Amino acid sequence: MEFQLTEEQKMIQDMVRNFASKELKPLAEKIDKEHYFPKEIVAKLGDLGLMGVAIPDQYGGAGMDNICYSIAIEEISRYCASTGVIMSVNNSLACDPVYRFGNEEQKKKYLTPMASGKKLGCLGLTEPNAGSDASNISTTAKLVGDEWIVNGAKLFITNGGEANTGVIIVQTDKTLKTKGLAALIVDFDNTPGFKVGKLESKLGIRGSSTAELIFEDARVPKENLLGNVGDGFKVALSTLDGGRIGIASQALGIARGALEESIEFAKNRVQFGKPIADLQAIQWMIADMATRIDASRLLIWRAAYLKDKKQPYSSESAMAKLYASETAMWVTTKAIQVHGGYGYTTEYPVERYFRDAKITEIYEGTSEVMRIVISRNYLK
Numbered sequence: 001m002e003f004q005l006t007e008e009q010k011m012i013q014d015m016v017r018n019f020a021s022k023e024l025k026p027l028a029e030k031i032d033k034e035h036y037f038p039k040e041i042v043a044k045l046g047d048l049g050l051m052g053v054a055i056p057d058q059y060g061g062a063g064m065d066n067i068c069y070s071i072a073i074e075e076i077s078r079y080c081a082s083t084g085v086i087m088s089v090n091n092s093l094a095c096d097p098v099y100r101f102g103n104e105e106q107k108k109k110y111l112t113p114m115a116s117g118k119k120l121g122c123l124g125l126t127e128p129n130a131g132s133d134a135s136n137i138s139t140t141a142k143l144v145g146d147e148w149i150v151n152g153a154k155l156f157i158t159n160g161g162e163a164n165t166g167v168i169i170v171q172t173d174k175t176l177k178t179k180g181l182a183a184l185i186v187d188f189d190n191t192p193g194f195k196v197g198k199l200e201s202k203l204g205i206r207g208s209s210t211a212e213l214i215f216e217d218a219r220v221p222k223e224n225l226l227g228n229v230g231d232g233f234k235v236a237l238s239t240l241d242g243g244r245i246g247i248a249s250q251a252l253g254i255a256r257g258a259l260e261e262s263i264e265f266a267k268n269r270v271q272f273g274k275p276i277a278d279l280q281a282i283q284w285m286i287a288d289m290a291t292r293i294d295a296s297r298l299l300i301w302r303a304a305y306l307k308d309k310k311q312p313y314s315s316e317s318a319m320a321k322l323y324a325s326e327t328a329m330w331v332t333t334k335a336i337q338v339h340g341g342y343g344y345t346t347e348y349p350v351e352r353y354f355r356d357a358k359i360t361e362i363y364e365g366t367s368e369v370m371r372i373v374i375s376r377n378y379l380k
């Protein structure tokens, strides 16, 4: 067992850390306050190969491993969790399923532009009556001639309002339940009957677009079916397994940011004639924050390692997401405590980190659903 990063992993860590502190740190407050979708940053992430980190270069990606991917999301989310999720969704929820289930033509047409950052992708799974229970999808797709006719709506879709391409999970035959589900690649720029609906206003990750997607007799070419009819549930669940590595890494980046801000603050804030960092109460908070953050990172890198080795990793990625997201919530709460009253104001970034952390316990499977996934594996 190696506890050291490879040269390539160190290289991407340095490169993304440098990029994030130079280009993202100055923009992060504006992204949050103005609910600003950082188009220019997303374009630069594409130029750096970060929109398809673990996708082979023949399909426009950087051809790196999933530990590199986790490192990149951590470094980006350390300053801006909105950008972290934009990137994570494109990598894990849009590129990854097309890479794993797509045919050569679909990969050339849809994967290459997304992985190279020229186009943005999303995954449409959730519906008003299908959240944690993803099997209850009611968006329908009927094959008529050479086209799928799609009707229904998807809810809370990250990147939805900005995306060019979506992997959309649909029901082809309700009587077959999950065996009737299918995944379609939808070209948002060229699909009659498709439109973006309501955009959500949110507690955190305010720069990311969270949209409703509406399909009214939307016409999708027959050849845009990903895999076979009946593969939709498998596409969705296996995609979320990988996505959880990304969201856990986002949570890790938020938590690390909150810890670093707390250390800086504690060294400079003087009370009772000395920096509060000299107080044992503060030192213990810093120690506990650092320990949970390190434990999160180890769980995430293990899940990423298993994915790279093509070994089962569903339970491990659920553990990583569960632990890292609850750590992010816990650490950001402590970070506000270390900052005292200042931490409660918008003058310091820790209140934003606290708001951003919450969603990591909810999307791509809630903490309750993560516990179901993990316990099912242990009790079987």
Ligand SMILES: Cc1cc2nc3c(=O)[nH]c(=O)nc-3n(C[C@H](O)[C@H](O)[C@H](O)COP(=O)(O)OP(=O)(O)OC[C@H]3O[C@@H](n4cnc5c(N)ncnc54)[C@H](O)[C@@H]3O)c2cc1C
Residues within 6 Å of the ligand: 089, 122, 123, 124, 125, 126, 130, 131, 132, 133, 155, 156, 157, 158, 159, 202, 210, 359, 362, 363, 364, 365, 366, 367, 368, 369, 372
């Ligand atoms: C900002 C944001 C971005 C999102 N991005 C995307 C996206 O890109 N694509 C996409 O498809 N979806 C996306 N989602 C949807 C997200 O994945 C769901 O919100 C999430 O899975 C929970 O579903 P729900 O909101 O319907 O809650 P529900 O499923 O209604 O859950 C409500 C509560 O009940 C609990 N619960 C439900 N079932 C069980 C159970 N069996 N046992 C124990 N507890 C249970 C839940 O844990 C939760 O606490 C996004 C959501 C948000 C808010």
